[in-house]
Amino acid sequence: MPQAIALDLGWAPSACTLPTAGQPLRVAEFDALFTDAVRGVARPEPTRLRLELVFSPGDAARAAELTARENGCCSFFTFTLTIADGGLALEVSVPAEHVEVLDALQARTTAGRPE
Structure with missing residues (x-):
């Protein structure tokens, strides 16, 4: 049975053990990372999301x-963070039963970005 997605947080699944009060702060941290650092998004497989990030130690x-x-x-x-050949990538994988969570996470990475 797929996990329900919290409507107010977009991609935080009901299985998340982070206290409810902390979830909006975590989502805001991810949103800031997505806004500041994501330069490309790819979905090579239904259960895997690849984010190309700005190449910097920070x-x-x-x-x-x-x-x-x-x-x-x-x-x-x-999560797999790869630093190679002058590039920085973050891959996010989930089991098949959590694909809806990855779908929602991908939507957040592209929200507000030009097509």
């Missing part, structure tokens, strides 16, 4: 720290 550290905290409350996510 953005790498920020993405690593944020995704480590997120994995602590939503352990179904697999």
Whole structure:
């Protein structure tokens, strides 16, 4: 049975163990990362999202720290941060039963961005 998506937070699943009061702050942190650092979005597989980020030590550290905290409350996510060939990428994978969460996360990455 798919997890319900919290309507007010967009992609925070009901299975999230982060206290409810902390969820809007976490979503805001991800939104800020998406706005500041995401330069490209690809969906190579239904269960995998690839975000091309601005190549900088600060953005790498920020993405690593944020995704480590997120994995602590939503352990179904697999985050892979890759620094290679002058590029920085963050891949987000989920099991098939959480594809709706990844769909909503992808929608947040592109919200407000020009097509």
